[in-house]
Amino acid sequence: MIEASGLARTFTGRHGTVEAVRGVDLRIGPGEIVGFLGPNGAGKTTTLRMLTTLLAPTAGSATVAGHDLRGDPAGVRRRIGYVAQGGGTDPAVPAGEELDLQARLYGVPDPRERITKLCARLELEGMLDRPAGALSGGQRRRLDIALGLVHRPPLVFLDEPTTGLDPQSRGNLWEHIRRLRGEDGTTVFLTTHYLDEADALCDRIFIIDHGRIVAEGTPAELKRRVAGDVVTLDLAGGPDGAARARSALSGHPAVRQATVTGGTVRLTVEDGDQALMGLVRALDAAGADLVSLRLSRPTLDDVFFTVTGRSLRDAA
Numbered sequence: 001m002i003e004a005s006g007l008a009r010t011f012t013g014r015h016g017t018v019e020a021v022r023g024v025d026l027r028i029g030p031g032e033i034v035g036f037l038g039p040n041g042a043g044k045t046t047t048l049r050m051l052t053t054l055l056a057p058t059a060g061s062a063t064v065a066g067h068d069l070r071g072d073p074a075g076v077r078r079r080i081g082y083v084a085q086g087g088g089t090d091p092a093v094p095a096g097e098e099l100d101l102q103a104r105l106y107g108v109p110d111p112r113e114r115i116t117k118l119c120a121r122l123e124l125e126g127m128l129d130r131p132a133g134a135l136s137g138g139q140r141r142r143l144d145i146a147l148g149l150v151h152r153p154p155l156v157f158l159d160e161p162t163t164g165l166d167p168q169s170r171g172n173l174w175e176h177i178r179r180l181r182g183e184d185g186t187t188v189f190l191t192t193h194y195l196d197e198a199d200a201l202c203d204r205i206f207i208i209d210h211g212r213i214v215a216e217g218t219p220a221e222l223k224r225r226v227a228g229d230v231v232t233l234d235l236a237g238g239p240d241g242a243a244r245a246r247s248a249l250s251g252h253p254a255v256r257q258a259t260v261t262g263g264t265v266r267l268t269v270e271d272g273d274q275a276l277m278g279l280v281r282a283l284d285a286a287g288a289d290l291v292s293l294r295l296s297r298p299t300l301d302d303v304f305f306t307v308t309g310r311s312l313r314d315a316a
């Protein structure tokens, strides 16, 4: 559904040159929900705008929904839906009118039937007479998505679909996105800087940082392949105690990475369950004063930390 090779975009302005996207390769199959995850300024929106023909790449090539991005941008546009950050609805215009206009713009053959079905699917029945500005945040996002889907595109791009929504509306929107894929087989490409969103919703994730893809896989694969398990140790004696513990453990065969923050050591280890006793013995032998110890399965934040050396929350 998407095949991109070396896609890149450089911006040149008065303040110099910004390499926003530095060569992105993507292969995305039909019916996948794919998340493009990264901190602010990583290049997510720029990639999305290239894939949706809104911005010309400075290098690379791509086929999107069966059409060549550079050779046939109109063909790409007919076959995709695009829901921009914050949407594009006029707050004064009734939701039904927006949908009707969009359907006519795309020459949808059965506009009324299509709109009725979409509204049922996205729980927008009874909202069509209301101006978009009078809808709740969640309803408005669902209207934006309905607008992006009116012409039955097999591929839809959602730019940060849940930014600004409360936790309940976010969860509700995830349900709707899953259902769209389930019922219509729509391929969904979304950007997010929420790790939990990517984890809960996406079949596959690309992590982008400084314009490059730094990791790719299913959430489970990424957590397994990149991060191992996480062991967190709190030590008496503050940073000095933690530094001593780290040097006692850094040569241990199971330890892949060890970082100190204050009096805490964060270890990435292979097979945490198995390694734990050995780690405690090594700490004992070094005379480290252990206060507490936690073993956890990695989160996507741990993955991001492992591949970039910093936390996604700090980076954002």
Ligand SMILES: Nc1ncnc2c1ncn2[C@@H]1O[C@H](COP(=O)(O)OP(=O)(O)OP(=O)(O)O)[C@@H](O)[C@H]1O
Residues within 6 Å of the ligand: 011, 012, 013, 018, 019, 020, 021, 038, 039, 040, 041, 042, 043, 044, 045, 046, 047, 193
């Ligand atoms: N039109 C532009 N002119 C100059 N620089 C730009 C332009 N658009 C984006 N950039 C720069 O390119 C980089 C990538 O921006 P982009 O908007 O793609 O990031 P992002 O990952 O979508 O971030 P966010 O999560 O904040 O939306 C940033 O450094 C940004 O400042």
